[in-house]
Amino acid sequence: MRIVLAPMEGVVDAPMREMLTRIGGIDQCVTEFVRVSERVLPAKVFRKISPELFNDSRTSAGTPVVLQLLGSDPQILAGNARKAVSIGANGIDLNFGCPAKTVNKSKGGAILLNEPELVHKIVWWVRQAVPDHIPVTAKMRLGYSDKLLALENASAIADAGACGLTVHARTKEEGYRPPAHWEWISKIREHLSIPVTANGEVWNWQDYQRCREVSGCDDVMIGRGLVAAPDLGLRIKALQRGDDPDHLSWEEMRLLLLQFLDMVEQQLAPKYVHGRIKQWLKMMSREYPEAMPMLQDMRALTQVEEVRRFLYQYS
CATH class of the missing domain: 3.20.20.70 (Aldolase class I)
Known part of the structure; x- marks a missing residue:
């Protein structure tokens, strides 16, 4: 299976x-x-x-x-x-x-x-x-x-x-x-x-x-x-x-977004990196209601470092 x-x-x-x-x-x-x-x-x-x-x-x-x-x-x-x-x-x-x-x-x-x-x-x-x-x-x-x-x-x-x-x-x-x-x-x-x-x-x-x-x-x-x-x-x-499943918390997902940012930065040109983070946030909003407000707050961010600072500081 x-x-x-x-x-x-x-x-x-x-x-x-x-x-x-x-x-x-x-x-x-x-x-x-x-x-x-x-x-x-x-x-x-x-x-x-x-x-x-x-x-x-x-x-x-x-x-x-x-x-x-x-x-x-x-x-x-x-x-x-x-x-x-x-x-x-x-x-x-x-x-x-x-x-x-x-x-x-x-x-x-x-x-x-x-x-x-x-x-x-x-x-x-x-x-x-x-x-x-x-x-x-x-x-x-x-x-x-x-x-x-x-x-x-x-x-x-x-x-x-x-x-x-x-x-x-x-x-x-x-x-x-x-x-x-x-x-x-x-x-x-x-x-x-x-x-x-x-x-x-x-x-x-x-x-x-x-x-x-x-x-x-x-x-x-x-x-x-x-x-x-x-x-x-x-x-x-x-x-x-037959076990009780754990579920990733929103805070754990925020930390995963930071890891993902580092991975994407290694593969894509800087101008495309912010788009991948926003894309994932939009898709995960189906499971995590906190994702959409975060996406709204970061829509204007396009530079890798400002996205990174935002993810670190976001609460």
Whole structure:
């Protein structure tokens, strides 16, 4: 029964993976996608997206990190998968779920679900390109504009040699609007012989239980729920054991924000750092009512040092 941290472009980057896996309760991470188009990318591109490649593809907490690729050319994707493995990737995940318009217009992500034969080719070429011991997995939505090809796409992925599939239980057109259709994950799981991981609209213990019950999946991938409540994985694991879960206090979260600021500062140009702190505050306001007043008070701050002083002094 694994909890997997979902890839979220511009949100769950290396500093966020580092922070959340230090807190605990997460069994695996998947990186933001590496966009592949016309050539095999240099090693520095993979390492920028996944600096964990310098650490046996693990965060400092020891949590495994799988590298995700996005593109539409099977052979070029295969070449990039081979390159990624050669510099230390311990698993390759393929993106058939990104709903972003810019990505879909360039024939990447969820738009590929309109072409199950191409989905099959992509997975097959990547599977052939990397050693047998390297897992090749995929993440898909239920479809682009409808769910008519959901089972066909899932079968295409499995038949091409993928060893696992994560299903976000909405179409591209449904975006992130509730509800997530976990019953469709159940249909897909019953249709395949490979493990299926459920994803979508898990915010708390009750959602987690219901998702597993309806989908029939042991493993659950969580994205926004873990960013909003960084200790959600720990709380789920405690409740599974029958223990009373601890909950990170707001003061503990303020101290984590300071640690996160230091991590982001090491990776991003100074002008972008304040935006990441504000982004996380906005997302955690779902779980912590204190986050929104703090965000309002720091809206005008843009310099790293003034943000740091603000976080130290805020009460």
